Amino acid sequence: MRNGSLVRRRQLARTLRELRVHAGLTIEAAAPLLDFSPSKLSRIENAHQGVDVHIVRSMLDLFDVGGDRWTEILELTREASAKGWWRAYGLDDRGYVPLEAEASTIRDFTVTYVPGLLQTADYARALFETSFRRRSEATLERDVTVRMIRQARLTSAERPLELFALIEESVLHRPVGGTAVMRAQLARLVEAASLETVTVQVLPTGIGAHPGIDGAFTVLSFEGLGEPDMGYVEHPMGAVHVDKEEDVTRARLVFDHLRTVAHSPAESVALIERVAAQM
Structure with a gap:
């Protein structure tokens, strides 16, 4: 596993934002479905706030993501959360x-x-x-x-x-x-x-x-x-x-x-x- 860093968090944030948009949801529409405030979801999508695999699983369910893509994004989530040397x-x-x-x-x-x-x-x-x-x-x-x-x-x-x-x-x-x-x-x-x-x-x-x-x-x-x-x-x-x-x-x-x-x-x-x- 690679070390977590700002770069990995930015990569994950961009991916989650793209998935939400592809699902046809605005931040205002998606946030309450995740029990988030719109400002929290915005912080996540701009890499200003970290997320764990439990939160990302909920997001992937909402955005109807499965298969290999599901596995790849969860692995990216773990890498983004890992402590660097x-x-x-x-x-x-x-x-x-x-x-x-x-x-x-x-x-x-x-x-x-x-x-x-x-x-x-x-x-x-x-x-x-x-x-x-x-x-x-x-x-x-x-x-x-x-x-x-x-x-x-x-x-x-x-x-x-x-x-x-x-x-x-x-x-x-x-x-x-x-x-x-x-x-x-x-x-x-x-x-x-x-x-x-x-x-x-x-x-x-x-x-x-x-x-x-x-x-x-x-x-x-x-x-x-x-x-x-x-x-x-x-x-x-x-x-x-x-x-x-x-x-x-x-x-x-x-x-x-x-x-x-x-x-x-x-x-x-x-x-x-x-x-x-x-x-």
């Missing part, structure tokens, strides 16, 4: 990690630091230690551990995660954690670039202004789940999920353009190795 580390289902756990492809553009999926533990720890967000030693180590666990999917045989990492050249020269930590981090980038699932490209400083100069962003794709791509942007006050189609499409176009003006993967690796040798 991140819950054991004190994280909830509303952040970035649950989205990444269901993604098939990540397009990550970073302008100030190495992408989290390619960070060494020491590099990640140095970033966390300089954050204004106060962390106890235990919380710090937990966050580093979570970041390392996430990276396992890059080499997973069962559910590999494909990563396209686009990194501003200045990131290579910023000695996060000191020279030794940074040298090891650059070596990690070179090592990761050799994986079939990872493509690393460096955006040269010399190109000047470019469409991504406004800041870093991530686009997540969910092949096989029927979910549209999502965007994710971190900022000093928190983070935001972006699911408006035109915004996500624009982000993909910007990313694809930046890849055309960035160093090729081979040139990028050579540059990273030169920077490391000069440290």
